[in-house]
Amino acid sequence: MNNQEYEKAVKQLNLYSYHYYVLDDPITTDEIYDKLYHEVLAYESTHKEHILDSSPTQRVGDSISDGFTKAPHLSRMWSLEDVFNSEDLEKWLTKTYKLDKNISFYCEPKYDGASLNLIYEDGILTQGITRGDGEVGELITQNVKTIRSVPLTIEYKEKIEIRGEVVIFKDEFEKINQDRAKNGEAVFANPRNAAAGSLRQLDSRITASRNLVFLPYGVGENSLEHKLLSQKMAYIYSLGFKKPPLSATCSDAKEIQVIYDEMCANRDGYEMMLDGMVVKVDEISAQIDMGYTVKNPRFSVAYKFPAIEKITTVKDITLQVGRTGVVTPVALVEPTNIDGVVVERATLHNFDEIDRKDIRLNDKVIILRSGDVIPKIIKVLTHERNGSEAKYIRPTFCPVCKSELLDEGVLLKCQNLRCEARVINSIIYFASKSCLNIDGLGNKIVEALFSSGLVKSVVDLFSLTLDNLLVLEGFKEKKSQNLLSSIESAKGCEFWRFVNSLGIEHIGEVASKTLSSNFGSGFVDATKDEIVLCDGIGEEMAESVLEFVRVNKDTIALLQEILKPIEPQQRVEASENPFKDKTVVLTGSMSESRDAIKEILENLGAKVSGSVSKKTDFVIYGEDAGSKYDKAVSLGVECLSEQQMRSKIEQA
Missing domain, CATH: 1.10.150.20 (5' to 3' exonuclease, C-terminal subdomain)
Structure with missing residues (x-):
C-alpha cells in the first residue's frame, strides 16, 4: 500500500463507519471492514509520519489517564427552563411573543444522556469537554475520540463548538448490564448514568467498549451565517453527525403540541431515552435579541414528558442521618422500572407524612417519578390491604450511633456530635x-x-x-x-462562606450573609434579640444559631484561627439618595444577578428584604415578576422597573 492508496482506504473506512454508526445503513460486511482496517493499521505502523487525523485507528482507546483536567467552554452552556403542560407552554410563548412576534420554532428531542461540547479547529476535533458547571468542564478528548458517531475531522474549517448529548441506546444498555451481571459487577441504574460514567472513564478502552452515541442539539461559538437554527442544524448533520429521530419547524402552539404529542406517544419506540422535547425560536437574530436571564436562554424551553406513575409495594422504611442530626425516613419499595429507571427508593420527607398518609409496611402504593426528581409516594391503596400490613413504629435511637433521638414531632434528631x-x-x-x-x-x-x-x-x-x-x-x-x-x-475565604460552612441548622447562604454583614466574627456573641432584628431571620433561626454556638464555640474559634476568614468591610455612610434608609424588595429576572443589584442598593444605604409588607418602600421588578409584584400592587407599594431604579440613581 502506498500513500495514495492509504488515503483512499482511510476515506473508504470512514464512509463505511458513517453508514453504519450515523445512518444505520451498513454498506459492507464486518469482514471487509476489518480486512481494510488492518491493512491501514499495517501501513501506519511503518509510516507514522503519514498518519491522518481522520484515520479510524486514532479512535482506539488505549490510554489510561491519571485524571481529567478542567477546560473552559468557548461560550457558556446554558440549562433550560422546564414546562410540563400545554398551559405552561402557552405562558412561555406569551412571554416570548412579547419580545418578538415575528418568530417560528424549531422542535427536537430532549435526550436523556450526558451533555458534551466538541471543539473543532481547522476541521480537526481538538477538544471534547463535559458540561461541568456550564462554563468549565472536564477535558475528555481521548475518550470522545472513541465514539464512532463523532467525526474526527469535518469539512468546516472555522473554529466551532458543536453541542450534543452522549447516550447509550436501550438495546446496548441491556447488553452491558447483562455482561456486568455475569461478571459479578454492579449493574447500571439507567442508560443516562451508564453514558455519563462511560464518558469519564480514566481508561479510554472502557469508554470505547460501551458503544456510546453522540447526538448534536446545537452549536456554541461559530461563524456560520445561517439565518435559521433549523438550517444551521441541517448543515451540522451534513458534516457527518447523526440526525435526531424527529425534528420539525412550527409556527404556533398548535403545531408545537402536535409534534410533542407524536414524540410523547412514540417515546418507548425510540432507540434512545427521551425525557421531553426542546422548543427553540428558529430565527437566530431573534435569539440574539432575546438573550438570557441569569439562568436560562429566553428563546428556548424544555417541554418535559408527563410524569409516570407505577404501583409498587413498600418493603421497609430506612433512616438517613443528615449533617445537622435530622433523621429522614426513606421508603424502600419493590424494584419497579419507570421509563427505563429501576426505582427502589421513594422520598417520605418526614415522619408526619408517614402518619398523614397512613403508610404501612407491605402497603401497595402509587409512586410518581417526574424527570430527575426523586420518586415519591402519592397514594396508598388501602383497598388492597389483606392484613399483612404493619404500622411503622417511630424510632427512638439513632440508626448510626445508637444514641437516643430527640423527638420534636415532625422531626427526629440525633444530638450526638460524634455520630x-x-x-x-x-x-x-x-x-x-x-x-x-x-x-x-x-x-x-x-x-x-x-x-x-x-x-x-x-x-x-x-x-x-x-x-x-x-x-x-x-x-x-x-x-x-x-x-x-x-x-x-480555603483559607482567607469570605466571612459569610465561613459561617455557611459551619452547617448551622436553618442557616443557609442568605442567612449566613446576613449574619456576616451584621456581626462579622461577633456573631458568636450576638444575643437572640440582636439576631432577630436582622432582616429575614426569625426566632427559630436565631435559636439555631445560639444553640450551635453554645455547643461549638471552641470549634468555631479554632476554625476561625485556621481559616482566617476575611471580615466583611463596614459600609461607608451613603450620601442622600432616593433609596437611603428605604426597605426594598427585588423580584423577577434583571440584566444583572440579584446579588449584584442588591449590593448596589445596599451601598446606597437601602435595606433589601426578601418579602413584601406594608413597611416596604419600593419593589424593583424585572422580567417574570411574580407574586411579590402582585402583592406590592395590592398594598399600594411603589413599583419600579430596573430601568426606573437606575434612572433614579443617576438623577440623585
Whole structure:
C-alpha cells in the first residue's frame, strides 16, 4: 500500500463507519471492514509520519489517564427552563411573543444522556469537554475520540463548538448490564448514568467498549451565517453527525403540541431515552435579541414528558442521618422500572407524612417519578390491604450511633456530635461549592479519610500531610498534592462562606450573609434579640444559631484561627439618595444577578428584604415578576422597573 492508496482506504473506512454508526445503513460486511482496517493499521505502523487525523485507528482507546483536567467552554452552556403542560407552554410563548412576534420554532428531542461540547479547529476535533458547571468542564478528548458517531475531522474549517448529548441506546444498555451481571459487577441504574460514567472513564478502552452515541442539539461559538437554527442544524448533520429521530419547524402552539404529542406517544419506540422535547425560536437574530436571564436562554424551553406513575409495594422504611442530626425516613419499595429507571427508593420527607398518609409496611402504593426528581409516594391503596400490613413504629435511637433521638414531632434528631453520619455529612457540606468550595473533597474521599481515622472532624482536614494521604488506597502523589492545595486555598475565604460552612441548622447562604454583614466574627456573641432584628431571620433561626454556638464555640474559634476568614468591610455612610434608609424588595429576572443589584442598593444605604409588607418602600421588578409584584400592587407599594431604579440613581 502506498500513500495514495492509504488515503483512499482511510476515506473508504470512514464512509463505511458513517453508514453504519450515523445512518444505520451498513454498506459492507464486518469482514471487509476489518480486512481494510488492518491493512491501514499495517501501513501506519511503518509510516507514522503519514498518519491522518481522520484515520479510524486514532479512535482506539488505549490510554489510561491519571485524571481529567478542567477546560473552559468557548461560550457558556446554558440549562433550560422546564414546562410540563400545554398551559405552561402557552405562558412561555406569551412571554416570548412579547419580545418578538415575528418568530417560528424549531422542535427536537430532549435526550436523556450526558451533555458534551466538541471543539473543532481547522476541521480537526481538538477538544471534547463535559458540561461541568456550564462554563468549565472536564477535558475528555481521548475518550470522545472513541465514539464512532463523532467525526474526527469535518469539512468546516472555522473554529466551532458543536453541542450534543452522549447516550447509550436501550438495546446496548441491556447488553452491558447483562455482561456486568455475569461478571459479578454492579449493574447500571439507567442508560443516562451508564453514558455519563462511560464518558469519564480514566481508561479510554472502557469508554470505547460501551458503544456510546453522540447526538448534536446545537452549536456554541461559530461563524456560520445561517439565518435559521433549523438550517444551521441541517448543515451540522451534513458534516457527518447523526440526525435526531424527529425534528420539525412550527409556527404556533398548535403545531408545537402536535409534534410533542407524536414524540410523547412514540417515546418507548425510540432507540434512545427521551425525557421531553426542546422548543427553540428558529430565527437566530431573534435569539440574539432575546438573550438570557441569569439562568436560562429566553428563546428556548424544555417541554418535559408527563410524569409516570407505577404501583409498587413498600418493603421497609430506612433512616438517613443528615449533617445537622435530622433523621429522614426513606421508603424502600419493590424494584419497579419507570421509563427505563429501576426505582427502589421513594422520598417520605418526614415522619408526619408517614402518619398523614397512613403508610404501612407491605402497603401497595402509587409512586410518581417526574424527570430527575426523586420518586415519591402519592397514594396508598388501602383497598388492597389483606392484613399483612404493619404500622411503622417511630424510632427512638439513632440508626448510626445508637444514641437516643430527640423527638420534636415532625422531626427526629440525633444530638450526638460524634455520630459518624453527622461528621461525614458535615465535612461534605463544609467543602461544598456554596461553602468553602474545596475541589476534590467529594463524598467517597471524605468517607475514605474518615474510615482511615485521619479525619474525625472538619478541623482535622487542616492537619493532613502528603505522607498521611499516600498510605491510602488510590491516593497517588499528584492527587494527594492537589487535595492539600485545595484545602489550603480555603483559607482567607469570605466571612459569610465561613459561617455557611459551619452547617448551622436553618442557616443557609442568605442567612449566613446576613449574619456576616451584621456581626462579622461577633456573631458568636450576638444575643437572640440582636439576631432577630436582622432582616429575614426569625426566632427559630436565631435559636439555631445560639444553640450551635453554645455547643461549638471552641470549634468555631479554632476554625476561625485556621481559616482566617476575611471580615466583611463596614459600609461607608451613603450620601442622600432616593433609596437611603428605604426597605426594598427585588423580584423577577434583571440584566444583572440579584446579588449584584442588591449590593448596589445596599451601598446606597437601602435595606433589601426578601418579602413584601406594608413597611416596604419600593419593589424593583424585572422580567417574570411574580407574586411579590402582585402583592406590592395590592398594598399600594411603589413599583419600579430596573430601568426606573437606575434612572433614579443617576438623577440623585
